[in-house]
Structure formats: C-alpha cells, structure tokens
Amino acid sequence: MNKKELGKKFMRRFLCDKKAMRSPLNKKGEERFLTPWLFMIWSLIGVAIVAGVLIFYSLKIDVRQNEAEILSTKLIDCIVDNGHLKNLENFEVLEECNIDKDVIWNGDYYFNFSIYEDEKLFKSIAVGTKDFEIHCKLREESEGESFADCFKDKVYALKDNKKIIIKILTASNQLGAKL
Amino acid sequence: MGLRKNKKVMRSFLPKNKNVMGIFLPKNKKGIEILHNTLVFILLNIVFFAVMFGFVSRAGSGATTVEQVYAKQIALIIDQAKPGTSVSLNIEEVYELADKNKFSRGGVIRIDNNENKVYVQVDEGRGYSYNFFNSQEIVWELKNRELFLEVKLKNE
Numbered sequence: 001m002n003k004k005e006l007g008k009k010f011m012r013r014f015l016c017d018k019k020a021m022r023s024p025l026n027k028k029g030e031e032r033f034l035t036p037w038l039f040m041i042w043s044l045i046g047v048a049i050v051a052g053v054l055i056f057y058s059l060k061i062d063v064r065q066n067e068a069e070i071l072s073t074k075l076i077d078c079i080v081d082n083g084h085l086k087n088l089e090n091f092e093v094l095e096e097c098n099i100d101k102d103v104i105w106n107g108d109y110y111f112n113f114s115i116y117e118d119e120k121l122f123k124s125i126a127v128g129t130k131d132f133e134i135h136c137k138l139r140e141e142s143e144g145e146s147f148a149d150c151f152k153d154k155v156y157a158l159k160d161n162k163k164i165i166i167k168i169l170t171a172s173n174q175l176g177a178k179l
Numbered sequence: 180m181g182l183r184k185n186k187k188v189m190r191s192f193l194p195k196n197k198n199v200m201g202i203f204l205p206k207n208k209k210g211i212e213i214l215h216n217t218l219v220f221i222l223l224n225i226v227f228f229a230v231m232f233g234f235v236s237r238a239g240s241g242a243t244t245v246e247q248v249y250a251k252q253i254a255l256i257i258d259q260a261k262p263g264t265s266v267s268l269n270i271e272e273v274y275e276l277a278d279k280n281k282f283s284r285g286g287v288i289r290i291d292n293n294e295n296k297v298y299v300q301v302d303e304g305r306g307y308s309y310n311f312f313n314s315q316e317i318v319w320e321l322k323n324r325e326l327f328l329e330v331k332l333k334n335e
Contacts, residue, residue: 041224048228061244063251070258071312098262098333100295100314109312176250179298179306 064149067172071111072151074099075168085115085159085166093125104128108174110148116165132171148173242276246307249273249288250299253326254311257290257297260330262315268326276301288326290319 078097079086094101103109110128114121129148136150148171155166249270256266270288277287280302289298295314300306311317318329 045224045227048232061247061251063255066255067258070255074258094314098314099312103295103310103312106310108310174310176247176307176309179300179308 062149064172064174065151067174068149068151068170071109071170071172072153072168075111075113075170076153076155076166079113079166080155080157083158085157085164088115088123093127108172110171111169113166113168116167117159117162122164128171132173133169135173136169136171242280242301242305245272245276246299246301250297250307250309253288253290253297253299253328254309256328257311257313257317257330260313260328262330262332264330266328268328269324270321270326271324273299273301274324285321288321290317292317
C-alpha cells in the first residue's frame, strides 16, 4: 500500500464515511474520538472554561488604592489646619487623626509622612507595616498582585508663615475576608 | 413465555400495514444506534454548557460579588466620613439576595465597632467582612430598604 492509499484510508476513518464504517480497522471508540464534531465540542468547552475563569477574575473588586487615598486625605486633614501645620510636639497621630490602632497595626496598612522645611527634613512619622514602602517602590516597576497598593502625595503648607512641604505615602493591602 | 406475550401485545398496538410500520421502525438499526449515541452525547454537552454559563453568569451577579461590593463600599464610606456625617445607603440588592436564599433580613449587614469590621451576609454559612480604620463610633440601623449610618465622636 503506497502513501497515497494510506492517506486516503486515514481520511476515510477520520471523516467516518460509509466505506470506513465497513472497515474492520475502524473501531467504534475511534469513530467517536476522531469525529470532527467532537473536536469542535471540546474546543467550545475549552473556550467556555477560559471565558468563565476570565470573567470571574475580572470581577475581583479592588479598593486598596482608594483606601490608601482616603488614609492620605485623612492624615493631611488632621495635621494641616486651614493651610497651617499643627503643632506636632507630643502629637499622637493615630489618636489625633481618629485612626484605629488595632486596624492600622494588623499588617494591612502603612503610612509615612515627612515634613520638609527649607528642603531639610524637619519631622517624619511612619506607622504600620514598613515592608509596604518596598512594595510601593516595586509596584512602580512591576505589576504584582500581592504587593500593597500605594498612594503618594505632596502638600504645601505654612509653618510660622514659612512654606513647608509635606510628602505623604500611604499603602493598603487589605483584601477582606470570607466568613 | 412472558417475552412472547409482550411481543403479542406490541403487535396489537402496532399498525398491520408494513408500509406504515416502516415509518416507525426504520430498517437501519445500526444507524439508529449511532444516532442515539450522538444525540445523547450532544444533549449531555448542552447540559454541560448550560451549567457552565449558569455558573459564570451567577458569579457576576451572585452573592459573592454583592457581599464584597457592599462590605467594601460601607467600609470606605465610614473611613471617609467625619464626625457628624449621616449616610443612607440603598441595600435593596442585598435584601433581594437574602430573600432568595431565605436568609433573615435583619442579619444581612452588621457593623462591629469593637473589631472595626463591616459584615455582609446574604446566605447561611457564608459572608464577607472588611475592616475600616476610622476609630469613631458608628451608629447604624437597617430601615426598610436602606442602611442608615451616622458617624459620632467616640466619647459623645
């Protein structure tokens, strides 16, 4: 049997024509798996699964960025009053800004604000998971789902009628919990 | 004996004219067998697809997403609110899902001031919780189809 004949035989078996049905080599199991219809069905199943998974994951609701932004606004509102920096001596940032200590220290949050006077660091306060500072730097370079979401802001204010700069960095990695 | 009796009964039901019989009983029995196998297989596939698409569409508008959306939304509202803020939030969607799952409407949303957590639950044995960092006292109440929130100073 030459190559051409072999090829024809294979095609007949593949397409399940009448001659192939009569062939002793054509077993019922082969018929079922070699039918092009079946290939189409399996590919459709594959597409459905992929589509399902994609839709499911795209529905993940991520508010970490918004949370970091809210935290930042809250802190600025708390340390700056009418454009003037409050007196930060013996300043209990969590208590003064109405931020819950237990929540901030549960490992999902971080904030750091640095106050610069004449381009020199005057005061810096950092609370929470310090690792998030590295997460924020890494996030600038790469997209990592497990990294915390960050928010950076720069605010100008007055201190003894002198212009100061407040640089603020907030981060959140709260994913919520199923009960 | 029983088999013969059955055949007799069957004959009495079937039309005597062979041409008419041909309509009901095609000659190619092997063909029928293949057709049946294929039909069953296609039907099973249709069922499978229906289940798959049902799952996907439920995932989009289902309990898991609604619980997450409301828990996070409420937590963000609380975080952003200053003392004296009152907010009313429509939670009709949560109630609808709770009714569907025969879950008590009273337990769909809980706000724990000690743990600083918002709990949203629309079915027994499941739910979602999200933390808020605002340390003020949150007064909340479920009324009709709305959730009333009031942020008060802690020592007020």
